Amino acid sequence: MYLGLKDRLNVKILDVGSGSGYMTFCLAQLFKDQSSSVIGIDHINELVEKSRSIGEIGDGFQGFAEEGPFDGIYVGAAVEQVPQKLIEQLKGGGILVVAVGPAGGRHLLTCYRKDESGQNYQQQSVEVVRMVPLCKENEQRSGEIQKLHGPPRYTSIGFGKSVVVQPYIIRSPDQQGFKLEWEENRN
Structure with missing residues (x-):
């Protein structure tokens, strides 16, 4: 762009x-x-x-x-x-x-x-x-959008190398468990 x-x-x-x-x-x-x-x-x-x-x-x-x-x-x-x-x-x-x-x-x-x-x-x-999907507010807040992501998978990054990609969606700030999940993943 x-x-x-x-x-x-x-x-x-x-x-x-x-x-x-x-x-x-x-x-x-x-x-x-x-x-x-x-x-x-x-x-x-x-x-x-x-x-x-x-x-x-x-x-x-x-x-x-x-x-x-x-x-x-x-x-x-x-x-x-x-x-x-x-x-x-x-x-x-x-x-x-x-x-x-x-x-x-x-x-x-x-x-x-x-x-x-x-x-x-x-x-x-x-x-x-590979990107998270654009979703409606209710899908993101309900956690429904998380069902779209599967298990970790290898993704090629070129030069004959791969990395493991773990799909992960952080809950929105008003969802139950947000603060705990954020603190656990911050460390």
């Missing part, structure tokens, strides 16, 4: 599923010399409150039309199908970066670029990745 937008001024970017705001902050730093703005949205209020200076409460599947259109949209989770509303919220020449594939499986990190007219777009798969 950066390479495609680095020469533009006043770039507006949406970070879908912004969580703690880390990627939102990183994007803001990347584009800071272009008088740009980056908005993060997430449906977990407690996470948004912690990153309030750059986050908004919202449904990532719907985007954030009130602030669009955007030059760039980054989705920090995987989707089975790209939400049409996100593509609609791109400006002409805009770029959407999202992992696409089945829940619990491998995903293709894909770039969608609108032409300058904003009427058509091209897609290009960049890399095979």
